[in-house]
Amino acid sequence: MTKFIVRRLLQTIPVLLGVSILVFSMMYLIPGNPAQMIAGEGASPQTIAQIEEKLGLNKPAPVQYLSYMKNVVQGDLGNSIRSGRPVADEIKARFWTTVELSFYATILAVFLGLIAGIISAVRHYTWSDVSIMLVALFGLSMPNFWFGLMLIQWFAIGPEWMPEFMKMRASGWGDDWRQLLLPVITLGTGGAAIIARMTRSSMLEVIGQDYIRTARAKGMGERVVIYRHALKNALIPVITVVGLEFGGFLGGAVLTETIFAINGMGRLTIDAIRTRDFPIVQGTVLIISFLFVFVNLLVDISYRLLNKRIDLN
Amino acid sequence: MNSVLLEVEDLRTTFYTDDAEVKAVDGVSFVLRKGKTLGIVGESGSGKSITALSILKLLANNGKIVGGKVQFKGEDLLTYSDKKMRDIRGNAISMIFQEPMTSLNPVFTVGQQISESIMKHQNLSKKEALVKSVELLKLVGIPSPDKRVKQYPYELSGGMRQRVMIAMALACNPEILIADEPTTALDVTIQAQILRLIRDLQKRLGMSVIMITHDLGVVAETCDSVAVMYAGQVVEYSDVVTLFQQPKHPYTIGLMNSLPRHDVELEKLESIQGNVPNPKEMPLGCRFAPRCPAATDLCRREMPELMKDTEGNDIRCWIYSEKWEGEAEVIVYGEKRIAESRRTETILSD
Numbered sequence: 001m002t003k004f005i006v007r008r009l010l011q012t013i014p015v016l017l018g019v020s021i022l023v024f025s026m027m028y029l030i031p032g033n034p035a036q037m038i039a040g041e042g043a044s045p046q047t048i049a050q051i052e053e054k055l056g057l058n059k060p061a062p063v064q065y066l067s068y069m070k071n072v073v074q075g076d077l078g079n080s081i082r083s084g085r086p087v088a089d090e091i092k093a094r095f096w097t098t099v100e101l102s103f104y105a106t107i108l109a110v111f112l113g114l115i116a117g118i119i120s121a122v123r124h125y126t127w128s129d130v131s132i133m134l135v136a137l138f139g140l141s142m143p144n145f146w147f148g149l150m151l152i153q154w155f156a157i158g159p160e161w162m163p164e165f166m167k168m169r170a171s172g173w174g175d176d177w178r179q180l181l182l183p184v185i186t187l188g189t190g191g192a193a194i195i196a197r198m199t200r201s202s203m204l205e206v207i208g209q210d211y212i213r214t215a216r217a218k219g220m221g222e223r224v225v226i227y228r229h230a231l232k233n234a235l236i237p238v239i240t241v242v243g244l245e246f247g248g249f250l251g252g253a254v255l256t257e258t259i260f261a262i263n264g265m266g267r268l269t270i271d272a273i274r275t276r277d278f279p280i281v282q283g284t285v286l287i288i289s290f291l292f293v294f295v296n297l298l299v300d301i302s303y304r305l306l307n308k309r310i311d312l313n
Numbered sequence: 314m315n316s317v318l319l320e321v322e323d324l325r326t327t328f329y330t331d332d333a334e335v336k337a338v339d340g341v342s343f344v345l346r347k348g349k350t351l352g353i354v355g356e357s358g359s360g361k362s363i364t365a366l367s368i369l370k371l372l373a374n375n376g377k378i379v380g381g382k383v384q385f386k387g388e389d390l391l392t393y394s395d396k397k398m399r400d401i402r403g404n405a406i407s408m409i410f411q412e413p414m415t416s417l418n419p420v421f422t423v424g425q426q427i428s429e430s431i432m433k434h435q436n437l438s439k440k441e442a443l444v445k446s447v448e449l450l451k452l453v454g455i456p457s458p459d460k461r462v463k464q465y466p467y468e469l470s471g472g473m474r475q476r477v478m479i480a481m482a483l484a485c486n487p488e489i490l491i492a493d494e495p496t497t498a499l500d501v502t503i504q505a506q507i508l509r510l511i512r513d514l515q516k517r518l519g520m521s522v523i524m525i526t527h528d529l530g531v532v533a534e535t536c537d538s539v540a541v542m543y544a545g546q547v548v549e550y551s552d553v554v555t556l557f558q559q560p561k562h563p564y565t566i567g568l569m570n571s572l573p574r575h576d577v578e579l580e581k582l583e584s585i586q587g588n589v590p591n592p593k594e595m596p597l598g599c600r601f602a603p604r605c606p607a608a609t610d611l612c613r614r615e616m617p618e619l620m621k622d623t624e625g626n627d628i629r630c631w632i633y634s635e636k637w638e639g640e641a642e643v644i645v646y647g648e649k650r651i652a653e654s655r656r657t658e659t660i661l662s663d
Contacts, residue, residue, distance in 0.1 A: 209415065210410060210412055210415040210416045211415065211419070213410070214410065214416045214417065214481075215418065216402070217402055217407065218429060218430040218481065219399040219403035219430060220433065221399060229418055233419065306420065307420060
């Protein structure tokens with residue numbers, strides 16, 4: 001197992017390198033010259049040249065990349081153009097907000113998705129299956145931002161008769177539990193729908209397997225057959241989806257954070273893109289990509305724990 | 314000693330699909346005596362496995378037992394509740410399946426899977442059950458059982474897995490072991506080992522076995538009595554010696570003719586003309602009539618009942634009834650014989 005983890009860790013290195021190259025080249029893909037932006041409009045060519053010199057922007061791209069990576073490895077992601085503060089500090093202040101939001105959304109998605117998927121599979125082709133899958137289809141098709149706005153309309157603003165203490169908050173994060181619910185639901189619903197559909201199809205496949213018949217032939221009760229024999233097998237593909245969902249939430253939190261005025265990494269990124277604050281954009285994209293790779297690593301490990309046959313040679 | 318343990322009477326199982334009713338088992342009767350082995354033979358799709366699954370009530374959701382009785386020690390299992398059935402399964406009656414590769418759960422160790430039924434049916438602790446699992450693995454001839462017990466199915470070969478299945482089935486000293494084509498998916502050398510193992514264990518533990526197979530060689534080697542099935546029905550039911558020496562039903566005769574033999578020289582192997590009828594469109598009369606060399610209008614018009622002949626064996630064929638007119642030529646091992654008409658009475662009338 002240790003050998004497996006080490007090997008898997010080594011495999012992430014090329015992925016991370018590739019990601020960092022892409023992130024670095026973003027600077028060239030964003031229209032406009034960064035030095036020009038720092039200097040502001042109407043700055044003299046001399047000032048721009050000075051800034052380029054200072055930031056090393058006049059050197060060839062590979063050299064710039066190497067020095068950028070050297071700093072990244074040491075935890076220095078550069079300074080924000082707008083605030084002048086280190087990018088690492090800007091991200092640190094918002095990192096946990098986004099991770100927390102994504103984490104709660106994942107828990108919600110897994111909880112709802114698994115229950116709905118199992119019920120659907122066990123009672124397939126009954127009206128409860130059909131209605132669960134219909135709701136899941138809605139959850140899947142509904143755009144996040146619209147759903148978020150509707151939730152605000154119904155539960156934060158609310159109808160006139162709704163007493164004040166029942167109303168949810170639609171701005172901020174971390175001061176009040178009432179701030180938590182709506183963004184988590186907004187972010188998690190789509191994932192719950194995907195997990196429900198995945199669990200259903202995976203369970204249906206497993207329930208038809210020979211070893212399920214064997215379990216019944218041993219005299220096992222339906223509960224044991226479903227939750228012990230079937231679910232553990234059916235979870236294997238679901239785990240992958242859960243990992244991808246969590247990664248997707250990290251990146252997808254942008255909309256939710258914007259709607260609910262949550263000061264997370266997503267919002268930081270959006271603001272940075274708007275103001276062409278490329279070190280911040282680079283930094284956040286890099287961090288989110290790294291997190292994504294890390295989550296996938298965890299998925300592979302849990303995959304391996306569940307299914308001993310997997311050998312990722 | 315020859316007491317009846319299991320008696321299946323006119324069992325009928327139907328599957329309901331969107332567009333049709335499929336009578337997979339339609340009139341199966343046989344008796345299993347204590348310590349004896351009953352063979353159920355037939356082609357694929359003849360209803361052998363469905364018969365076995367019906368006995369344990371393990372049918373898929375769209376399958377239903379629509380008639381008959383399954384008397385186990387005098388009690389009809391078909392009247393049992395789900396809960397009572399679960400106490401029978403894996404305990405008094407257990408079953409092993411055709412596909413050892415897929416019949417074990419890939420995410421649990423061999424030990425976990427064997428101890429599960431011990432824990433349920435014998436109320437032993439996890440530890441005690443695991444000790445017993447090791448003993449069982451030893452019993453079925455698995456080398457270094459204390460190591461194997463901790464392994465996952467993917468670490469074992471097909472033959473080993475079938476041994477594990479047998480160990481699992483024997484975990485609670487069943488009175489009946491239903492073996493559904495236990496050797497079909499295995500290599501020939503392993504087949505012999507597994508058959509010998511089942512026979513030895515049967516002798517040692519005194520259980521009765523229902524051996525489901527399409528292989529007449531397996532029948533000859535292991536069974537005391539045989540039920541030959543065709544298109545969901547038992548067409549001939551007799552003791553194994555009679556069946557091989559004097560097969561009566563034209564279908565059984567056809568099966569025997571299509572066996573390679575070392576004492577008769579034949580240019581080529583006989584085969585039974587035609588195909589098994591589509592279960593959605595069963596023939597009106599005898600189900601074998603479209604393929605039967607001796608079929609008459611009577612056969613095509615009316616379905617024969619399972620009748621007892623003078624020797625007490627059952628046969629479903631008009632040739633052996635009083636209704637039969639004239640003589641029928643039946644070819645046995647390349648020799649033409651005249652089937653004798655015997656006095657018979659239907660099972661249902663007695």
